Amino acid sequence: MIGKTLKQYEIEAILGKGGMGVVYRALDTRLHRPVALKVLSPEFTAHDDRRRRFLQEARTAGSLSHPAIAQIYDVDEEGDVTFIAMELVEGKTVRQLIMDRELDLPGAIEIAIQAAEGLSKAHEKGIVHRDIKSDNLMVTRDGHAKILDFGLAKLVDSGQSGGTTAADLRQSMMETIARTQAGMVLGTMAYMSPEQARGQEMDHRSDIFSFGIVLYEMITGELPFQGTSPIDTLHAIAFTETRPVTTVKANLPSSLHRVVARCLRKQTQDRYQSSTELVNDLKAVQKEIDSGITSHIPLQERLREGLQSLKDLTPGEWLWPTVGILAGLVMLYFLFQNLESWLPTFLGLAVVGLIIYRRVRTRRHRLMNQFAAKVKKMPEVRIIIFHEDQVTVLTDKALARTYVRINALMDRINRKKYFGDDYSVTVRDQVEPEEERRALATPGVLYVRKDVLGES
Ligand SMILES: Nc1ncnc2c1ncn2[C@@H]1O[C@H](COP(=O)(O)OP(=O)(O)OP(=O)(O)O)[C@@H](O)[C@H]1O
Ligand SMILES: [Mg+2]
Numbered sequence: 001m002i003g004k005t006l007k008q009y010e011i012e013a014i015l016g017k018g019g020m021g022v023v024y025r026a027l028d029t030r031l032h033r034p035v036a037l038k039v040l041s042p043e044f045t046a047h048d049d050r051r052r053r054f055l056q057e058a059r060t061a062g063s064l065s066h067p068a069i070a071q072i073y074d075v076d077e078e079g080d081v082t083f084i085a086m087e088l089v090e091g092k093t094v095r096q097l098i099m100d101r102e103l104d105l106p107g108a109i110e111i112a113i114q115a116a117e118g119l120s121k122a123h124e125k126g127i128v129h130r131d132i133k134s135d136n137l138m139v140t141r142d143g144h145a146k147i148l149d150f151g152l153a154k155l156v157d158s159g160q161s162g163g164t165t166a167a168d169l170r171q172s173m174m175e176t177i178a179r180t181q182a183g184m185v186l187g188t189m190a191y192m193s194p195e196q197a198r199g200q201e202m203d204h205r206s207d208i209f210s211f212g213i214v215l216y217e218m219i220t221g222e223l224p225f226q227g228t229s230p231i232d233t234l235h236a237i238a239f240t241e242t243r244p245v246t247t248v249k250a251n252l253p254s255s256l257h258r259v260v261a262r263c264l265r266k267q268t269q270d271r272y273q274s275s276t277e278l279v280n281d282l283k284a285v286q287k288e289i290d291s292g293i294t295s296h297i298p299l300q301e302r303l304r305e306g307l308q309s310l311k312d313l314t315p316g317e318w319l320w321p322t323v324g325i326l327a328g329l330v331m332l333y334f335l336f337q338n339l340e341s342w343l344p345t346f347l348g349l350a351v352v353g354l355i356i357y358r359r360v361r362t363r364r365h366r367l368m369n370q371f372a373a374k375v376k377k378m379p380e381v382r383i384i385i386f387h388e389d390q391v392t393v394l395t396d397k398a399l400a401r402t403y404v405r406i407n408a409l410m411d412r413i414n415r416k417k418y419f420g421d422d423y424s425v426t427v428r429d430q431v432e433p434e435e436e437r438r439a440l441a442t443p444g445v446l447y448v449r450k451d452v453l454g455e456s
Contacts, residue, residue: 001039005029006078009037009085018135019188020044020152025088028073035073038084038152045082054152058084061127061151068118070138070146089146094214095134097400098221105252106289107401108218110408111137112211113282114145119211120275123204127151130202132210133191134217142427143403172199173234189233190223194266197234205268208275212263219256220248224264238266253292255285290374321357328353364420367413372446374409378402380429382452383436387444391425394436398429 001011001024009026015036016023021044026037045051055075062072074085094111097103103111115137122129129136130153138146176199177189193209196202216224224242227233242264246257259281265271272278328350335346368391372384375393380402383394393406410425417423431439440448 006037006039006081006083007076009035009083011037026085028085034088035085036070036088038086038149040082040084042080045077045080051082055082057151061122064122064125064127064150066118066121068114068145068147069122069150070148072150072152084152086148087146089138089140089148091138091140091146092400093135094137094139094218097139098134098217100399101221102400103218103404104401105219106286107404108215109256109282109286109289110404111139111145112215112218113279113286115147115214116211116275116279116282118145118147119204119207120279122150123207123275128202128204129153129207129210130196131188131191132207132214133188134214137214139400139404141403143400143405143407169198169238170231173197173231173238175199176234177230189230190226190237192234192237194238195268197237203268204275205271205273208263208272208278209265211275211278212260212271215263216242216245216260219245219252219260222248253285253288255281255288259285324353324357364417367416368423368446371409371413375406376447376449378405381447382449383439383445384447385439385442385444386446387442389421389423391423392439393425393427394431394439395427395429398427402429403427 001022002013004011006026008028008030010029011024011026013025014022015025018038021038021040024037024039026035027033028035044054058072058075062075065071070089071087072084073087076083076085092100092102094103119129119132127150129147129150131149132147136148138148140146176192176197191210191213193202193206196206213224216222225233225236225240227236242261244257245260246252246254259278262270262272262281263278272281332343332346332350335343368386371391372386375381375384378395380396380398381393382396383392385392385394391410395402406425406427410423414422436452439445
């Protein structure tokens with residue numbers, strides 16, 4: 001395939017193999033952008049009716065647009081080859097990150113929140129993923145979550161069987177296994193929801209169950225349901241209670257256990273009924289973890305910062321307050337002419353205005369200090385520089401968790417900013433000593449790790 005062209009896509013390299021076919025890196029020669037091209041195996045597309053349904057599903061998924069969802073650009077056919085062009089995600093799958101031990105607890109929670117927000121957007125539009133697993137969740141190089149393959153699992157899913165007796169159940173599980181072996185990769189089985197294992201109707205709450213498994217796996221490094229054979233795994237999914245994450249791994253907050261457990265309830269009506277609820281609970285856990293790790297900036301330091309920030313005002317920054325004061329004086333002048341009795345009110349307003357102005361002005365510095373205070377707790381961080389709305393963080397070897405945490409903190413700071421351009425952050429690891437020395441000489445160094453100072 002490599003070197004070949006499908007419609008306007010030039011196939012460049014192989015990215016991976018999955019249950020439905022092979023994924024290639026390709027170039028869209030029309031739009032001049034790189035894409036991931038999933039070329040479906042012929043056995044999935046031989047069946048006309050199925051193929052039509054699948055294409056329909058893929059097109060619906062293509063209407064989804066969210067930063068945590070890899071966009072589907074195009075579904076097309078050439079000859080008897082059916083393929084899907086989608087956003088190329090540069091990074092690693094969560095499965096790889098878990099194997100390489102690149103995630104830590106705050107990193108895992110942050111990725112989970114972003115992914116759950118993506119899920120929630122899709123569910124609101126009535127689109128169910130059906131194949132949430134750690135292979136279908138990637139983390140970009142700059143630390144953002146992306147869900148892959150939204151709505152593409154219809155091909156292997158037939159649904160609707162499953163009775164109530166033990167024999168029926170066994171029968172429907174065997175059917176699920178047969179379907180899975182014909183279709184998806186076997187790894188997928190461990191992420192199935194109980195209703196999916198039984199071949200019953202699925203809805204967005206099935207995604208929530210599978211999401212719970214990925215969350216469990218990110219936190220503990222283990223899968224919650226894993227039998228020695230496929231039928232064992234399905235049996236465990238349908239009937240066995242998992243070990244709480246808090247017993248698999250020490251020092252986890254019990255609130256986190258509650259979130260995971262609620263995703264993994266056997267009955268759909270006992271789970272989170274919407275991913276928005278899930279996002280909210282995950283955010284509460286994140287807050288709890290954050291407040292446990294980070295302490296407040298001492299008052300003295302804050303006062304010093306406040307004074308410092310007044311001294312650093314540039315001429316440009318003086319301009320607007322001066323204009324404001326002049327405008328205020330002009331207003332007061334006119335008021336004096338007419339209503340002398342209003343004077344106290346207006347003086348009061350002016351004082352309030354000044355206070356608000358001061359708060360907005362120092363907020364920028366406060367926010368940046370908050371950011372630096374959190375970032376410097378990460379042991380791999382060597383230097384933090386803040387210069388003209390651009391933050392540069394130099395680190396020892398940076399792992400995915402480094403990018404995830406730093407970018408998440410920056411996103412939060414940008415959301416708290418009232419106005420002005422967003423700050424941007426660059427993480428650079430393993431910088432040459434010479435370049436690092438130069439960096440230290442630039443203005444705006446916020447933090448230098450002790451041993452770094454010693455070295456240079
Ligand atoms: N949009 C993408 N951007 C970058 N890499 C991708 C993309 N989609 C898939 N890949 C890579 O290709 C591999 C195979 O993907 P594929 O979706 O075919 O298999 P899977 O996720 O293991 O199984 P499933 O068929 O159930 O989704 C992935 O593990 C991933 O490394
Ligand atoms: Mg996939």
